[in-house]
Amino acid sequence: MEKNLKKVLVLGSGALKIGQAGEFDYSGSQALKALREEGVGSVLVNPNIATIQTSEGIADKVYFLPVTPYFVEEIIKKEQPDGILLAFGGQTALNCGTELYLNGTLQKYGVRVLGTSVEAIMYTEDRDLFVKKLDEIPMKTPKSHAVESMEDALKAAREIGYPVMVRSAYALGGLGSGICPDEEAFVKLAESSFTFSKQILVEESLKGWKEIEFEVIRDANDHCFTVASMENFDPLGIHTGESIVVAPTCSLTDDQVKMLQELSTKCIRHLGIVGECNIQYAFNAETNDYRVIEVNARLSRSSALASKATGYPLAFVAAKIALGYTLDQIGEMGTPNSAYEAPQLDYLICKIPRWDLTKFAGVSREIGSSMKSVGEIMSIGRSFEEIIQKGLRMIGQGMHGFVGNDSVEFEDLDHELAHPTDLRVFAIAQALEKGYTIDRIFELTKIDPWFLGKLKNIVDYKNKLSQYNKVEDIPADVLREAKVLGFSDFQIARFVLNPEGNMEKENLMVRARRKELGILPAVKRINTVASEHPELTNYLYMTYAVQGYDVNYYKNEKSVVVLGSGAYRIGSSVEFDWCSVNAIQTARKLGYKSIMINYNPETVSTDYDMCDRLYFDELSFERVIDVIDRQVVPPPQSAPQRDHIEQPRGVIVSVGGQIPNNLAMKLYRQSVPVLGTSPVSIDRAENRNKFSAMLDQLGIDQPAWQELTSLEDVKGFVEKVGYPVLVRPSYVLSGAAMNVCYDEEELENFLKMAAEVSKEYPVVVSQFLQNTKEIEFDAVAQNGEVVEYAISEHVEFAGVHSGDATLVFPAQKIYFATARRIKKISRQIAKELNISGPFNIQFLARNNEVKVIECNLRASRSFPFVSKVLKRNFIETATKIMLDAPYSRPDKSAFDIDWIGVKASQFSFSRLHNADPVLGVDMSSTGEVGCIGDDFSEALLNSMIATGFKIPRPEKGVMFSSGAMKSKVDLLDASRMLFAKGYKIYATAGTAAFLNAHGVSTEAVFWPDERADAENNVMTMIAEHKFDLIVNIPKNHSKRELTNGYKIRRGAIDHNIPLITNARLAGAFIEAFCEMKMEDIQIKSWQEYK
Helix, strand or coil: CCCCCCEEEEECCCCCECCECCHHHHHHHHHHHHHHHCCCEEEEECCCCCCCCCCCCCCCEEECCCCCHHHHHHHHHHHCCCEEECCCCHHHHHHHHHHHHHCCHHHHCCCEECCCCHHHHHHHHCHHHHHHHHHCCCCCCCCEEEECCHHHHHHHHHHHCCCEEEEECCCCCCCCCEEECCHHHHHHHHHHHHCCCCCEEEEECCCCCEEEEEEEEECCCCCEEEEEEEEECCCCCCCHHHCCEEECCCCCCHHHHHHHHHHHHHHHHHHCCCEEEEEEEEEECCCCEEEEEEEECCCCHHHHHHHHHHCCCHHHHHHHHHCCCCHHHCCCCCCCCCCCCCCCCCCEEEEEEECCHHHCCCCCCECCCCCCCCEEEEEEECCHHHHHHHHHHHCCCCCCCCCCCCCCCCCCHHHHHHCCECCHHHHHHHHHHCCCCHHHHHHHHCCCHHHHHHHHHHHHHHHHHCCCCCHHHCCHHHHHHHHHCCCCHHHHHHHHHCCCCCCHHHHHHHHHHHHHCCCCCEEEECCCCCCCCHHHCCEEEEECCCCCECCCCCCCCCEEEEECCCCCECCECHHHHHHHHHHHHHHHHCCCEEEEECCCCCCCCCCCCCCCEEECCCCCHHHHHHHCCCCCCCCCCCCCCCCCCCCCCEEECCCCCHHHHHHHHHHHHCCCCECCCCHHHHHHHHCHHHHHHHHHHHCCCCCCEEEECCHHHHHHHHHHHCCCEEEEECCCCCCCCCEEECCHHHHHHHHHHHCCCCCCCCEEEEECCCCCEEEEEEEEEECCEEEEEEEEEEEEECCCCCCCCCEEECCCCCCHHHHHHHHHHHHHHHHHCCCCEEEEEEEEEECCEEEEEEEECCCCCCHHHHHHHHCCCHHHHHHHHHCCCCCCCCCHHHHCCCCEEEEEEECCHHHCCCCCCCCCCCCCCCEEEEEEECCHHHHHHHHHHHCCCCCCCCCCCEEEECCCHHHHHHCHHHHHHHHHCCCCEEEEHHHHHHHHHCCCCCEEEECCCCCCCCCCEHHHHHHCCCCCEEEECCCCCCHHHHHHHHHHHHHHHHCCCCEECCHHHHHHHHHHHHHCCHHHCCCCCHHHCC
16 A cells, blocks of 8 residues: 555535435445545545435544535645545546646645546546547547537537537536437537536437446556446437446347457556546447447446446445555455456346436426436346346336336327337336337337347236236246246236235235245345455345345344335435434444345445345335245245244334335234334324324314315315415325415316325325424434434425425524424324334424424434534434433533534436426425534535535626515515625516615616517526526416516526525525625534534
């Protein structure tokens, strides 16, 4: 290892957003683990407070500050590190580090870039340099021109010939890119791309070619090889983050793979990359022609996937190489644990993205070269049929596999197949069921016939199963084959019995038949590289393709099963992974064997070093019971089998968000011990009727509501309470299909949609309270007594989903009396439900009345935030309580802290063309940051800058269009401060008149639909970047207001201008940057607040 490295700075990736999600928490944690193993001091900059890498015991110092050149330079000044790692925080870290290198900052303070040199990074990031560099060893790249003006762009497009592909350089996940069939489309896209980067690329379109990816590793001794080969199920033209991916490659011949592998090592050596990188090819399998599309000289989304797919921890090995090790020194040479050669796989994996496009108004569901997915899953098995069926269940969008999904019907199949959306794979299922030939589907989709043939096997087998009408009629070989092809008990029950309702009984019938025939899943182990104790690492999956167990189970061991949170989605992401990991680690410290079930490849919880046994498998009722099977069935004489795999002390369902929570009752009915709060209580809190009746009985106030089964009842109720009303179905995560209706027309339209959400659970309509504070109460209880709690408040008034709101902890602006009532009510609820473990209650407060909105008997998304601000780990306490272990009780003064944390949401609207970036009761943020300050302004400014806001420059100015009178008044103080600070203020007609009348001189601008050609039409000014901040508060829901407001909001997003759509947040942000400059923010690490 390099000597004289005492302290290394690691740049994190900030808030999770589309194109840059949990995989960088995983790679950063791995890098920090490698530094710690070597005894090198580490400093981490990452404002994302919900990540595992920012927890205690991982980095020596953590700064919750924005990852921008200004802040990183200040931290370097203060910390004086010897080296810096840029490859572990996604594009954010790479761009920031490159800038610091180019402007001489790193050299000035003597900070070395470890691992791949910045020159090599520049070769891969700047397209022109990249192409020139690869021309030296002739390697083919797509014909492409880098241009910096519209005129050159058109010239280039005409020279290459349409269709052409447009991309912006230095952008993340294909931002601002697309395929243009003609000139008109080209001009429109090119204009938008220029706002994200000064250079855009115009290149030949290779739509329909195969896309193949390799992960390559190389050390300073030039030992270089490909670790994993991956093939996209979808052809080129769909971003790799949007595509289903399989590994190892399935449809290529060995010679083709070998040819691409040789090209890869040649390319990486020539670029001089040291460490890990990924290389993407377009490949034409008929002619063996190829193009190198890109090389990422950093850990990417696919490197997390490849690490989990192969058991070769790329980030960890890359960090060791960056510290000066060579591959022969990592892991033990000559054993399967050595990092010196690529692992051999006897299984397949499949990655499927998860989209949440229904959460955004107006967004197109078509998928293409720009990434829109918010999370992903990985399934492991022995055949393509098995992994695709398993994977489609894992995404968590109500699908039961490739077939057997009643709710999906397509009108125009040919169009669906040729224009891919997030549901295309189900269109293929329907086409196969309707008798389309494989050739015809290939013509329409360009998906390799190898895959289509396997999918056809699934449909054929479904038809075979449908010939039986009774579970007991299914022969053993037919049932086994169905399981080998990835059919779940649910699918088998559906095809054989055609039942109605929730099918729990029928599932158990299939299960009983299967066990009676001795058809049980095998547990297989994946070999892992560079692990500390390879013989103890249990990285496991289940399959029916083979039999037997690869793991030694010990009699009488104490174990605990923790259910993870599955695919990241809007409403459930890294914060639940933080909770899961803390629960596993606490159980381990208490001497239990910890068992994790999760299948998200981006996460730290699925890192095999984190627990004693990792089942990388489904979180379905069927699979969880497979893991904890306690029903003792006498084994058939022919095949001696173990009756059950794990016999745990119990299962923890309260740390993985909604998925495990929804399993609680089902597990309870099978007499599985659920640790912590009883599932009966969970049901009382989740079921609106039961919960509401309980509040009434306790005399606790709640907003008026009623449960509905007909439209007449709804109208009668609304006449009593008046509009607006909130309409929502039972059992939801992150407010799915929840809506505020302001008049009768909206109500009727929405109820049509809501009725389809869940037939078993009726719709609930409640009074919607405006201008009311929303307060969160996060706590841990033991046998109904509250042990630790945190009260935080939203900056925005109720009506913005709690996952999108800006959260302040400790709460600053509530009455002491309100805080006391909140504690009192929470204690009553905890006692009544006899809570043991984590829980969260949401309150509404106006003046001094307090009402309860809902109560979740699980960890909420704000747990990591309040735990870190308070410096008391709530999940650790909760886990100790659930396992009856002693824990330390906080004294009263622990809740009295001298600093403030602000959690702000990260939105990814720029990724979602046409989505309306307005906030409502449905959640739309993809991630969050949490920053700390000595006062509210400092903490707020920190977190707003960390989510991408910039402090406006006075000469550029601020533009208001503020809707209703109430919000005009709300913004008056803020506008006065701006005016006093010398900012230029612009506003639309009504707002301008109001501000001028109140002594704030304001320049009026035209609405989008007035005088479109005028100099001071707001859209023209947005396009010319005249503003540095736009505040647009939607007034009412009339058509003109929506379209005008929408144009302004969307214009702001498309031109990359900071936008705020909430008057209270806008006021707070403006007051904060008028009170203090960016230079006034202290550079203080989390460890220094005490």
